[in-house]
Amino acid sequence: MSEFESAPASTPLLAVENLHKTFDMHALGDKRVVGLEDVSFAVERGEFLAVVGESGSGKSSLLKCLYRTYEPSSGRVLYAGPNGTVDLASCDDRTVIDLRTKAIGYTSQFLDEIPRVPAVDVVARPLHEGGMAVDAARERAEMLLSRLRLPEALWEAYPATFSGGERQRVNLAQAIAPKPRLLLLDEPTSALDPETRAAAIDLLREFLDDGTTIVGVFHNRDVVEAVADRVVVLEDARVREIGPVEAFDREVIA
Amino acid sequence: MSLLEGADLTKIYGDGCESCRARTGDSAGTNQCPVCGSVVACADVNLSVAEGEVLGIVGESGSGKSSLAETLALAADDGGEGESGSRIEGEIRYAGHEGNLLEVDYETRHRLRNGDISLVHQHVRDGLELDFSGGGNVAEKLLSAGWRNYEAVRERVRSLFEETEIPVGRMDDPTHTYSGGMQRRVQIARALANDPAVVVLDEPTTGLDVSVQARVLDTFRRVQREEGVAAIVVSHDLGVVRLLADRTLVMRHGRVVESGLTDRIMEDPHHEYTQTLINSVI
Ligand SMILES: [Zn+2]
Numbered sequence: 001m002s003e004f005e006s007a008p009a010s011t012p013l014l015a016v017e018n019l020h021k022t023f024d025m026h027a028l029g030d031k032r033v034v035g036l037e038d039v040s041f042a043v044e045r046g047e048f049l050a051v052v053g054e055s056g057s058g059k060s061s062l063l064k065c066l067y068r069t070y071e072p073s074s075g076r077v078l079y080a081g082p083n084g085t086v087d088l089a090s091c092d093d094r095t096v097i098d099l100r101t102k103a104i105g106y107t108s109q110f111l112d113e114i115p116r117v118p119a120v121d122v123v124a125r126p127l128h129e130g131g132m133a134v135d136a137a138r139e140r141a142e143m144l145l146s147r148l149r150l151p152e153a154l155w156e157a158y159p160a161t162f163s164g165g166e167r168q169r170v171n172l173a174q175a176i177a178p179k180p181r182l183l184l185l186d187e188p189t190s191a192l193d194p195e196t197r198a199a200a201i202d203l204l205r206e207f208l209d210d211g212t213t214i215v216g217v218f219h220n221r222d223v224v225e226a227v228a229d230r231v232v233v234l235e236d237a238r239v240r241e242i243g244p245v246e247a248f249d250r251e252v253i254a
Numbered sequence: 255m256s257l258l259e260g261a262d263l264t265k266i267y268g269d270g271c272e273s274c275r276a277r278t279g280d281s282a283g284t285n286q287c288p289v290c291g292s293v294v295a296c297a298d299v300n301l302s303v304a305e306g307e308v309l310g311i312v313g314e315s316g317s318g319k320s321s322l323a324e325t326l327a328l329a330a331d332d333g334g335e336g337e338s339g340s341r342i343e344g345e346i347r348y349a350g351h352e353g354n355l356l357e358v359d360y361e362t363r364h365r366l367r368n369g370d371i372s373l374v375h376q377h378v379r380d381g382l383e384l385d386f387s388g389g390g391n392v393a394e395k396l397l398s399a400g401w402r403n404y405e406a407v408r409e410r411v412r413s414l415f416e417e418t419e420i421p422v423g424r425m426d427d428p429t430h431t432y433s434g435g436m437q438r439r440v441q442i443a444r445a446l447a448n449d450p451a452v453v454v455l456d457e458p459t460t461g462l463d464v465s466v467q468a469r470v471l472d473t474f475r476r477v478q479r480e481e482g483v484a485a486i487v488v489s490h491d492l493g494v495v496r497l498l499a500d501r502t503l504v505m506r507h508g509r510v511v512e513s514g515l516t517d518r519i520m521e522d523p524h525h526e527y528t529q530t531l532i533n534s535v536i
Pocket residue numbers: 270271272273274275287288289290291292
């Protein structure tokens with residue numbers, strides 16, 4: 001396939017190059033909003049890169065561009081997959097769908113509404129659809145929900161009736177369950193209590209040890225300090241600086 | 255390779271003239287030709303559906319989405335010459351058949367509609383015989399595909415009822431005694447009866463209460479994924495398309511104005527019309 005180029009093993013898992021995103025709001029007199037401007041950085045395999053910055057600095061836009069929920073206006077997002085490198089900014093929609101199914105997970109603080117699907121099935125179904133046996137999928141879903149401290153009484157209930165924190169646990173469990181190679185997390189712990197946040201951190205650490213690469217926005221600095229390797233700071237849609245987590249003042253990553 | 259592809263699909267009601275295409279569509283703001291009065295229901299539509307994929311087609315009434323759905327489902331009974339003076343141009347290619355599906359003979363079209371490509375009609379009355387039993391409506395589809403063994407037919411109908419969550423005990427009751435949601439499930443069971451490769455759903459929530467809509471859509475979503483059947487879902491309701499479709503086309507005045515990943519269309523709409531459509535829902 002033309003969109004694949006072979007990549008040496010030393011290349012980063014993700015290389016973002018000169019990424020731009022503008023929104024043209026035709027209904028608002030063609031007002032142009034800049035979401036990202038000339039953003040470049042790389043993410044190594046097994047690394048956890050935290051994206052920080054004030055609200056409106058472009059953090060969510062960045063993650064959505066990486067997942068192609070937003071279509072980048074220009075620039076490249078080179079993902080080094082097992083079958084070669086794919087430019088997520090320009091590859092065709094079916095390639096994106098395929099990668100989302102097999103390799104790239106995403107979760108935001110908002111849970112997609114799936115009517116009348118019990119919490120455990122929200123997590124287990126994609127696993128089953130991905131080829132896992134029904135029982136094994138269910139077992140894994142229950143394990144993750146239990147690790148994320150969702151009360152067992154809620155496993156068979158519909159997330160539409162849950163509190164924000166409960167929904168977020170289902171959301172996070174669903175995103176991480178297939179063990180994606182790349183996880184994009186947009187404030188997945190914002191509504192969690194401290195104990196559950198700690199449980200989520202433990203889980204993410206295990207995933208990192210297993211080789212998952214994570215790019216995440218967290219509004220709790222304890223999460224960033226506990227698991228991030230490096231930090232990229234966004235300001236006014238641009239990268240202000242990027243470096244190891246130790247190099248930053250606590251105020252920056254809060 | 256795609257399972258089903260439409261190329262330059264065009265459907266015109268009326269005699270048509272040289273100006274029809276240029277004087278209709280999104281930029282013209284109408285689907286009716288001001289020169290000859292013909293209605294260009296859809297024009298120059300290109301689309302494709304892969305195996306197991308769900309394609310959404312969204313638009314308001316008059317956008318041409320239902321004409322397109324009928325065309326793709328081979329629902330026009332006389333092929334190239336559509337009903338009431340309409341004309342269909344373009345090509346429909348299907349992995350299970352050589353050549354343009356718009357040019358096949360009556361028998362082939364009948365066979366494809368019974369086995370490969372099935373349509374769930376927007377209006378229950380167009381899809382079901384309400385005086386027949388629910389089971390009979392599903393069995394009829396099996397019989398027209400050549401099933402003859404009574405027990406085998408009954409067993410298949412029973413399992414389709416279970417799959418689509420219709421109480422098996424109601425199998426022999428007349429369909430008009432079913433609730434709206436159950437009637438819609440019978441349509442879905444009927445559409446799935448002969449293990450089609452593609453199901454076309456035209457406005458699957460028409461006439462259903464909101465709570466019933468969600469349950470029917472969820473059933474379809476589950477069965478569609480379990481069976482790995484491809485689907486084309488046509489709806490004016492962005493919520494329906496958002497729930498079911500991997501990719502989406504947005505239609506207006508008979509033209510596709512935008513297409514892409516469903517979440518991209520919803521969160522980063524590019525076309526002015528799509529932006530208006532989405533802002534009016536949020
Ligand atoms: Zn004309």
